[in-house]
Amino acid sequence: MDDDPVSTGPDPERPAQDSPSADAGLTTGALARRLGVSPTTLRSWDRRYGIGPAERADGRHRRWTPRDVAMLETMCRLTSSGVPPAEAARAAKDHARPGVPDDAGAPGTPPEDATVPSAPSVPAAAPAPRPEQAAAPSRAAGGLPLGDVRQECRGLARAAVRLDAAAVQDQLDTAVTEYGVQVAWQDIMVPTLHAVGRKWASSGDRYVEVEHLLSWHVSTTLRRYTRHPAWHGPPAAAGPVILACVPGEQHTLPLEALNAALSEHGIPTRMFGAAVPAEALLVAVRRLGPAAVVLWAQARSTASIPLAQYVAATEWGVRGARAQPLVVLGGPGWAGRFSRGMVRPTALADALDTLVAVYGTAPRAEPH
Numbered sequence: 001m002d003d004d005p006v007s008t009g010p011d012p013e014r015p016a017q018d019s020p021s022a023d024a025g026l027t028t029g030a031l032a033r034r035l036g037v038s039p040t041t042l043r044s045w046d047r048r049y050g051i052g053p054a055e056r057a058d059g060r061h062r063r064w065t066p067r068d069v070a071m072l073e074t075m076c077r078l079t080s081s082g083v084p085p086a087e088a089a090r091a092a093k094d095h096a097r098p099g100v101p102d103d104a105g106a107p108g109t110p111p112e113d114a115t116v117p118s119a120p121s122v123p124a125a126a127p128a129p130r131p132e133q134a135a136a137p138s139r140a141a142g143g144l145p146l147g148d149v150r151q152e153c154r155g156l157a158r159a160a161v162r163l164d165a166a167a168v169q170d171q172l173d174t175a176v177t178e179y180g181v182q183v184a185w186q187d188i189m190v191p192t193l194h195a196v197g198r199k200w201a202s203s204g205d206r207y208v209e210v211e212h213l214l215s216w217h218v219s220t221t222l223r224r225y226t227r228h229p230a231w232h233g234p235p236a237a238a239g240p241v242i243l244a245c246v247p248g249e250q251h252t253l254p255l256e257a258l259n260a261a262l263s264e265h266g267i268p269t270r271m272f273g274a275a276v277p278a279e280a281l282l283v284a285v286r287r288l289g290p291a292a293v294v295l296w297a298q299a300r301s302t303a304s305i306p307l308a309q310y311v312a313a314t315e316w317g318v319r320g321a322r323a324q325p326l327v328v329l330g331g332p333g334w335a336g337r338f339s340r341g342m343v344r345p346t347a348l349a350d351a352l353d354t355l356v357a358v359y360g361t362a363p364r365a366e367p368h
Helices: 028-033 039-049 066-080 084-095 151-161 165-201 208-224 253-262 278-288 305-313 348-359
Strands: 055-057 061-063 138-139 144-148 241-245 271-272 292-296 326-328
Touching: 028 039, 028 066, 039 084, 039 348, 055 138, 066 084, 138 348, 151 165, 151 208, 165 208, 165 253, 165 348, 241 253, 241 278, 253 271, 253 292, 253 326, 253 348, 271 278, 278 305, 292 305, 292 348, 305 326, 326 348
Parallel strands: 241 271, 241 292, 292 326
Antiparallel strands: 055 061, 138 144
């Protein structure tokens, strides 16, 4: 869910008149613009997954070498295709392992003998599990290819394969209650949905019923734990965050997860769901004067840059104090379709960081 207000301003880590040579490495701001992500996302990946620069100029400013750039391009490619960030980070660091020259191959192209994880059917969206929460590799009942996941995934997968609705719901409720929406989504819901989707894809028509049952209960759980915080801010304060799938897009689960996670932060939202007609979306933007608009596109065929640009250009407020929304492009459908002035976070944690920061910025004018 990455172009943003952070990346449109000067990079705080880049000297005002600095134009580093290729030999000196790229600054964080320059690399962010090259990759189409925000500097905040790069720092977040460094902090969470150890995907950071090999060098720091003068011991302070970050400089990204060609190997660093290739590693980040691999990370972006994998997360954009739906691979969980922690798994993508491990693969990206493996591709940049010692012994591979800085100038070997095209940037972002992994070595021929590298193993790249396949993309899950459900997009990723949260931080990596803490070491003490990791579980050993396993296969749940029914032979679902769960891989290296948390213990809770195995119980959820077994319940789903048995079509035990009560047990599925109980597992999901427990996960959200104990860990919160963000961790429950990324570390438990997504891996299990991924496993069911892969089993479905490799078994013909089998497991379709499992996928439908599990998806329904995931959606039910996310909605159950979505709070609706009352907004008591001043009349000129920022509007809510609009969440909508683009026309023709039916995949709503990632937006439902973001909606629930934003509600945990006390940020008001308006969820419009699947396949929102363009005209209805634009009317909603003008009426609500949102702080941000999140547009989800699972498939490239539904990702309309002209629509996103039109939303981003929508203005409201009195003359001299006009306001526009931040447009956040969510989902793998937007990969490679970056547009200036928009944000495309690659994970739920990054989207939350961006939206929480935007919501705390200067007040915006109300729409007429």
